[in-house]
Structures are given as C-alpha cells and as structure tokens.
Amino acid sequence: MDENNIRDILIEKGLKITPQRVIVWDALMNLKDHPTADHIITEVRKENPNIAVGTIYKTLETFVEQRIIERVKTDKDTMRYEVVMDKHHHLYCAESGKIDDYYDSELDEMLKEYFKNKNIRNFKIEDYKLQITGKFINK
Amino acid sequence: MDENNIRDILIEKGLKITPQRVIVWDALMNLKDHPTADHIITEVRKENPNIAVGTIYKTLETFVEQRIIERVKTDKDTMRYEVVMDKHHHLYCAESGKIDDYYDSELDEMLKEYFKNKNIRNFKIEDYKLQITGKFINK
C-alpha cells in the first residue's frame, strides 16, 4: 500500500529498513481492527510463511518502543496492538471481546477543559482515554 | 478482617463457603493496590502454603464471573485484579507500571450528563472508565 510511509517512519526513527518490518507494517495496515499478535502472525505468514514468529514479536516490540504502534489495554484477552493515530477512545464489548475506536472531538474538548483546571495530587497527566464498555447492537 | 462480609457475598452468589475462598478474599483485602495473580498467590501462601496455585486461579476466575472482583486493564503487565468498588478511574504510570485509583465525582457527573444526551451508533453503553496515563511525582 503506502510503503513509502513506513520507510520514512523507519528512517526517522533510525531503524534499518528490512523486508520483515515492512511486511509486518503492511499486515497492520490490512488488519484495521485491534489485532492480537496471533492475528498479525497469521496475516504476515499468508504471504511470507518464512518470517519467524520471534521476529514478528521483536518487530512489534520495536514499533511499540518507537511509538509507531501502541498496545491496547484488554482485560482478559491477550495483548492487542494498534497503529498510533488521532486521539480516540475505545468501545469494549464484554461479550465478544471486540474493540472499536470511538472518535468524539466534543468529548475530547470537554475533557481537555476539565483537566486544564484540575490537578491530581502527585500525578502529572500525560494523556487520557475513555474505555467505554457495553454491547454492540446488531445493525 | 471482616470475614462475615465475604461469607455473605458467597451466600448471595450461591457459592459454597470454603476456607480457600475466604483466604483469597482476605489476601485481596490486604493487598489494597491492584495485585497480580502472583502477588495474591504470594500473600495467600505466606500463611497457607498448602493452597494450590490452580485453586487460587480458579477462585479469582470465579470471583470475576460473579462480579465480586474485576480484572484491571493493563497494557503490558500481566493481569491485575481489584475488588469491585465505587465508580472510579485509573491512573497509570507508564514508567513504573503502578496503577492508582482516582475518584472524582465531579468528573463522573460531567460524563454522566454528557452520555445521557449522546448516543453511540450501534453501541449500548454500560459503563465507562477513564484511563489517565502519566507519571507519579515524588511526594
């Protein structure tokens, strides 16, 4: 897809451009959702069965360190990942384990205002995210 | 400590009162924070080295199912647990992995108002919790 993109990112971060990293990135692009490592491994190996599982884990770890992607908090599941993006919140379905992104700039604005004038004792706020739990309704 | 408490809870949930369950509960009471299974196992075994690890895991699972405790979302760590309590939010320290509770009724009220008039497409909201990331400051 937009392969230049990841190449630029890797250069910027001072990481070597390897086929493996590009392929893992492409898999992340294809898997829009919040894939587990296992989803990513399956996706990668569809086309490249030769890439080692350990390499994929190491690549994900590297991406997380470099803030190219983020781990997503889950409360039961195994770890999930997502590409770092615009500010958003998460919808969790307790039943299915599905996670969706939730964008709401009005909410963001409100929280920003709120925390501008609010200090938490002994804590320096860097970011916040709302985890909304509930159920997805059939469309 | 307040042992009647857990006995009542177990009765209410239709679970048998066993020494093991009471002991795990006591450990949870002693470990205020957001203990991992391993913390809990260590705490339990201090006094009762005879209780099986599998039993502790099973007990925690049962408590979660019965909504006596909750799993806490972590983004790297192993699973953590907490006793179900009043509405609160979480402060996460990325550096140390420490999690603290954050109570803020003003914030709760504001969010409640906000979501009263806000529908999310295809999603039925049941609860929400703010995860605030940042750093704990030395006191």
Add this chain to the structure above:
DNA sequence: ATTATTGCAAAGACTTTGCAACTCC
C-alpha cells in the same frame, strides 16, 4: 566494515485443565 537484525528452537512466564479425593450444605 560495522552494527543491527533475522531465524530458529529452546526456555520462560503465566494460566488452564483433568481427575481423583475431599468438603460443604
């Protein structure tokens, strides 16, 4: 040429499971 990265397989951490023995109601 130098240094980072990969593949592989083994080890590690954490959690679950199967089942006979045992407890609680």
Add this chain to the structure above:
DNA sequence: GGAGTTGCAAAGTCTTTGCAATAAT
C-alpha cells in the same frame, strides 16, 4: 448423599531469549 471444590501435576498458550548466520548502511 450429592453437587461443588480442591490439590496436584501436567499441558497449554503466549511471549521472550540466545546465538550464529545474514543483511542493511
């Protein structure tokens, strides 16, 4: 007495690691 629980050890799942071989700058 009977259903629900426990202990135990083995198996499972997910992830990390060590290191020689290999590839990127």
